[in-house]
Amino acid sequence: MVQATRPTVGQAAGAYSAEEQKAFYEDQGYLVFPELLSGEELGTLRSALAEVLAEAEGLTESTDKFSITRGTDGKYYVRRIFSPIAHHQAFHDLVFNPKIVDVVENLIGPNIQLHHTKLNLKPPSKEARFEWHQDYPFFPHTNYDLLAVMIYFDASTEQNGCLTIVPGSHTWGPRNHMFAKDGAFSSQLEDRSVLEDRSRWINVPVPAGGMELHHCNMLHSSGPNQTDQPRSAMVIQYRAADNVAVGGATTHAGFGMQIRGENPYRVRMIEGVFKLPGEIKDPLQRDG
Ligand SMILES: O=C(O)CCC(=O)C(=O)O
Structure with missing residues (x-):
């Protein structure tokens, strides 16, 4: 009889204890919870997205709220919604969802603040891929207790451009990224040799309603969407409350909002020399 193999912590973290999740995150830099939200929660988020997207109908150029791109079919699509928590209560509520915040607390401690949110729609377009970064x-900070939570409104698959990561790369520290002409990071690594060993890359598909989270120094990218449907996911960047921003944009809705615990009015610093982002004019380049 063939024994079914138990999914790893990286594939199904919810089946493991908080200690096991933390140990895996510290070692590998990511966790996946394939079944985080209920069908009802997912339905609420999808309706909220449809409501907000109705405002973008007819747009052919980006605005403060929407980043617009042209799809492979020639149509215009919303590529990203900036600061979605400012545009719908359901998105605002999501950042306080205890199912998410409990996991984050276990990893970065009880005092948690928001850095920013965005909703990546990854429409069917080659431009909707994300370079390795x-x-x-x-948005450099005084320490590394900063992580990205991705909540998937649609299943992400290899066909529609799921995340590809290099597990463990967060332990290599921050790498320099190239500046574009206008001073923005161009989301290109200066030294791509860290990516040479492709056997280290893994794809991270996540079902709709699932969550993936990764450390701020995780090397990650995602390919083009080769289907004819968008692949939507809300990204929530949380940080420890004693982790202070030393660069990058600070004007997002909810920047520094206390999510749980308290502000200790103390800063925790790590040693190192880091390149700072320049003045970033293109909002799409601003937050990775
Ligand atoms: O949405 C994706 O596939 C990747 C998103 C990402 O890397 C980012 O927003 O920094």
């Missing part, structure tokens, strides 16, 4: 260089 880390998040930290876009």
Whole structure:
């Protein structure tokens, strides 16, 4: 009889204890919870998205709220909604969802603040891919207790451009990213040799209603969406409350909002020399 193999912590973290989740995150830099939200919660988020997207109908150029791109079919699509928590109560409520915040608390401690939110729609377009990058260089902080939570409104698959990561790469520290002409990070690594060993890359498909989270120094990218449907996911960046931003944009809705615990009015610093992002004019380049 063939024994079914138990999914790893990286594939199904919810089946493991808090200690096991933390140990895996510290070692590998990511966790996946394939079944986080209920069908009802997912339905509420999808309706909220449809409501907000109705406002973007007819747009052919980006605005403060929507980043617009042209799809492979020639149609215009919303690529990203900036600061979705400012545009719908359901998105605002999501950042306080205890199912998410409990996991985050276990990893970065009881005092948690928001850095920013965005909703990546990854429409069917080659432009909707994300180059290899880390998040930290876009918004460097005084320590590394900063992580990205991705809540999937649609299943992400290899066909529609799921995340590809290099597990363990967060332990290599922040890498320099190249500056574009206008001073923004161009989301390109200066030294791509860290990506050479492709046997280390893994794809991270996540079902709709699932959650993936990764450390701010995790090397990650995602490919084009080769289907004819968008792949929507809300990204929530949380940080420890004693982790202070030393660069990057600070004007997002909810920047620094206390999510849980208290502000200790103390800063925890790590040693190192890091390149700071320049003045970033293109909002799409601003946050990785
Ligand atoms: O949505 C994706 O596939 C990747 C998102 C990402 O890497 C980012 O927003 O920094």
